[in-house]
Amino acid sequence: MRHRSRGFSVLAASLLLVATLPATGSAQPPDTALNVNLLKNGTFNTKPTDETGPVPRWTNLAGNPTIEKFGTRSWPTKAYGKKYNGGARYITCYGGKGTHTITQTVDVIGRSSNQYQAKFSISYGGVKGHRITVQTEALNAGGTTIKEKTTAKALVITNSYKKSVAAINLQPNTAQVRVTVTLRAKGNGANAACKVMADTAQLVILAR
16 A cells, blocks of 8 residues: 555656646747847948858848948048947948849747838938838738838938838738848939948837
8 A cells, every 4th residue: 555655646746747847849939029120230230251242131132232331432421320320331332333132031920910010211321313212021921922111212412311211010910021122323224323322221010
């Protein structure tokens, strides 16, 4: 009888221990942070030698956008980098022609609801008449765009900072958000010189 009692006690203790241990793989990833810049190298300050490609952490879709330091040209000066929290570097199409496009995609967890908004913004400048286009897309788990906003602007002042914004309300089945920046020449021809720079790209998820 004592032997059976002892065996029962050991079994009960083992079951209790198993019950109190966390289940392997059951932990859920945290929700995507609100009001935090989700982009990698959104300031473009990562040195181009850190990764392959002209703009580290971003995917190059068209043209040949490059990274320059503030003060490389007569404008933008180093003071602009400090004033607008741009740091030391910016992306530019100066010296190139036609259209130059980069993109980045981030995962969205726990915010798949129209109670949340994805807001993409970027500061830009350059020569009057040259253009910038920014786009924000909500993607489902299969990578299909289910919501998008595109904002196209032409520079109205030479050598002055402006901001372009593209915001969307997230859909219930949003799995990722993709942002795209396109720097465009003043003319439409492939040989038209492009003179635009952009800095301080931010993607944040906001509660509506």
